[in-house]
Amino acid sequence: MKCLIVFGLIVALFGAFVGYGYVVFTDLTKPLPKPEFKDNTYWGPGDGKDFVPDEKIYEFKLQVPQEEIDELRKELNRTLKLTDPLDGIAFEYGFNTYALEQFVDYWRDKYLTKWDERQELFNSFKQYKTEIQGLNIHFIHEQASEEAKARKHVYPLLLLHGWPGSVREFYDFIPMLTKDQNITDFAFEVVAPSLVGYGWSDAATRPGFNAAEMATVMRNLMLRLGHKKFFVQGGDWGSIIGSNLATLYPENVIGYHSNMCVLHSPLAILKGIYGSFYPEKYLPSRFFVDHHFPVWDKWLELLKESGYFHIQATKPDTIGAALTSSPVGLASYILEKFQTCTNPGLQQDFGAIVTVFGLEAVLDNLMVYYLTNSATTAARFYLENVSKTYRDLQLDRVQSPVPMGCARFRFDLPSVTDWQLRDKFPNLKHSMYFQQGSHFAALEMPAMLYNDFTAFAGKIGLHDEEKK
Numbered sequence: 135m136k137c138l139i140v141f142g143l144i145v146a147l148f149g150a151f152v153g154y155g156y157v158v159f160t161d162l163t164k165p166l167p168k169p170e171f172k173d174n175t176y177w178g179p180g181d182g183k184d185f186v187p188d189e190k191i192y193e194f195k196l197q198v199p200q201e202e203i204d205e206l207r208k209e210l211n212r213t214l215k216l217t218d219p220l221d222g223i224a225f226e227y228g229f230n231t232y233a234l235e236q237f238v239d240y241w242r243d244k245y246l247t248k249w250d251e252r253q254e255l256f257n258s259f260k261q262y263k264t265e266i267q268g269l270n271i272h273f274i275h276e277q278a279s280e281e282a283k284a285r286k287h288v289y290p291l292l293l294l295h296g297w298p299g300s301v302r303e304f305y306d307f308i309p310m311l312t313k314d315q316n317i318t319d320f321a322f323e324v325v326a327p328s329l330v331g332y333g334w335s336d337a338a339t340r341p342g343f344n345a346a347e348m349a350t351v352m353r354n355l356m357l358r359l360g361h362k363k364f365f366v367q368g369g370d371w372g373s374i375i376g377s378n379l380a381t382l383y384p385e386n387v388i389g390y391h392s393n394m395c396v397l398h399s400p401l402a403i404l405k406g407i408y409g410s411f412y413p414e415k416y417l418p419s420r421f422f423v424d425h426h427f428p429v430w431d432k433w434l435e436l437l438k439e440s441g442y443f444h445i446q447a448t449k450p451d452t453i454g455a456a457l458t459s460s461p462v463g464l465a466s467y468i469l470e471k472f473q474t475c476t477n478p479g480l481q482q483d484f485g486a487i488v489t490v491f492g493l494e495a496v497l498d499n500l501m502v503y504y505l506t507n508s509a510t511t512a513a514r515f516y517l518e519n520v521s522k523t524y525r526d527l528q529l530d531r532v533q534s535p536v537p538m539g540c541a542r543f544r545f546d547l548p549s550v551t552d553w554q555l556r557d558k559f560p561n562l563k564h565s566m567y568f569q570q571g572s573h574f575a576a577l578e579m580p581a582m583l584y585n586d587f588t589a590f591a592g593k594i595g596l597h598d599e600e601k602k
Contacts, residue, residue: 163401165557166531171382173350177330177338178268185268189358194261194272194334196253198505203249206504209461210242224482229470233484237469238462245497252498259308263334266354272334273327273355274301274308281314282321287596289388290361292352292379293326296370296394297512298468299574300333300502301326302495307580311587318588320596322365327355329371329515333502337511344524345371348515349379353386362386367587369393369546369575371515377558380536381529387536389563391590393575393583395540395549399530402554409551416553422567425542425549432548439474442467446516454510461504468503472496475573477545491577530558539564539590541583543571564590 176182216231224230245252259274278288291311295303304326311322330348331337338347352375356364365388368376373394380390409416410429417423426432445453457464472487480486487496503509518524538559542549544567552565566586575583 163399163404164531165533166528168381168532169527169529171346171350171527173354173383174267175347175350176268177340177343177347177351178265178336179339182268188265191262191264191358194263196256196261196334198249198253202505203246206461207242207246210238210246214238214462224484225470225473226482229466229473230484234462234466234469237465240493241465241497241500245494252494252501255305256302256498259305264355264358266351266358269330269336269338269351271327271330271336271351271355272301273325274304275359276308276312276324276326278312278321278323279314282312285314286321287319288321288323289591289596290356290359290364291322291324292356292364292366292376293324293576294352294366294368294372294375295326295329295332295576296368296372297332297515298471298499298503299370299577300499301328302499302502303574303577305495307576307584310580310584315588317585318592320588320591325356325359325361325364327352329375329512331511331515332508333506337508337514342518342521342523343515344518344521345374345515346378346382346524346527346529348375349382353379353383356386363388365389365391365591367391367393370573374519377534378529380538380559381532381534384534384536388596389537389539389591389594390534390559391539391541391564391587393541393543393586394547394573395542395555396547397530397550397554397558399528399557401557402530402550405554405557406550409553416551418565418567421569422542425544425567426551436547442471443516446513447520448517450513450517451510454513457503457509457513458507464504464509465500467509468500469496472574475545477570477572490572491574495577533557534559535561537561537563537594539566539587539593541566541568541575541586543568543573543575543579545570545572546575547573563593 176185178185214235216234219230219232259276261274263270263272282288293304295301308324311324314321328335330343330351363386366376366379373392376390376392380387406429410427413423413427414420457467469487472491474481476486476490480490538561540555552562556562568582571579571582
């Protein structure tokens with residue numbers, strides 16, 4: 135009898151444990167409703183009580199005084215007090231100081247001597263500023279060509295960059311989107327803003343400006359331009375912001391395309407661990423296993439390469455002070471990220487940046503951070519996105535009905551599988567794997583990104599609509 139009682143207690147305890155586990159599992163993995171979110175928060179200087187919105191759109195043209203270029207050249211001409219690399223070390227310990235000396239020499243003696251030419255390139259697209267929620271937002275605004283308008287379906291497109299990038303990433307990508315191309319029925323009216331706190335856009339003046347708030351500002355910018363519905367494309371932070379925008383404002387998004395398809399919900403993490411044991415069951419081909427698995431190796435690599443993330447997510451003003459006070463320090467910090475984001479076969483190669491991105495393009499991007507003094511304000515965005523306020527939104531668990539497309543480049547940050555992605559985007563329309571390419575796809579291989587984005591647009595079901 136005692137044995138039966140003990141057995142019954144064990145069964146009861148086991149049942150209670152399983153039942154409790156099921157309740158916890160269900161609570162952690164079920165989709166959440168879309169949170170209420172204020173779409174007109176004031177982020178400008180002061181408390182905003184006397185704020186009078188200015189809805190005008192002003193033309194913007196980059197005009198850097200020659201004195202500022204001369205001052206930079208003087209800064210770069212100072213004797214560098216750099217430490218020699220260890221014997222036999224290339225970039226394993228960070229950006230190689232021998233390589234840094236060469237970059238600084240080129241920056242000072244070659245690049246800056248042709249600044250007028252580089253500035254002309256920056257001004258080759260039509261650019262504007264307008265005030266959104268108390269912040270002056272800079273953006274490129276390029277209409278589709280007349281030939282494209284005559285022959286193609288034209289849709290507005292919001293392009294979103296990340297860190298340590300800028301709108302400069304899109305300078306080869308934008309013309310492909312706006313011109314009359316033979317491979318697609320679509321052309322696009324492109325809006326490419328500098329994110330808040332980046333480039334020539336104002337920074338928020340108080341804490342709390344996270345990716346959901348950024349998504350709101352970007353959406354309100356598109357509404358200001360008269361676009362109630364538009365496409366969104368982004369990588370890096372642009373991908374997170376785009377996902378938030380498609381989640382909070384699905385009524386405004388025709389389709390969302392990402393070249394960094396990440397998801398950090400509890401269910402996605404569990405699926406990732408489970409999928410690592412049976413990877414081929416959840417992938418379209420065994421050739422794509424290395425994009426996702428082994429999960430442990432991917433996480434270890436992320437841990438190894440995410441030291442900057444921890445610094446910027448905890449003490450952004452500290453690293454910001456170091457970067458804004460030294461152009462050489464700024465160059466070392468940003469160039470190291472581009473070096474890392476080539477591919478494993480080139481990461482220790484002294485010519486990797488030139489081979490993959492082009493030296494002028496990377497220095498153009500570096501100049502954006504230097505000229506706008508935005509290293510600190512851009513870094514603060516990391517802290518805001520690990521804050522409790524943002525985490526409590528749990529937007530990765532809120533489903534979006536927006537059509538979604540995912541492009542996975544082989545050497546980018548590890549993305550999630552379609553099996554995981556559909557938990558967030560059940561209307562996943564397009565999924566593609568590339569066995570090359572890395573994190574800065576728009577800069578590294580714009581043609582491939584263009585082909586993938588237009589392929590996604592063609593799958594949404596817009597072909598039969600009357601041309602706008």
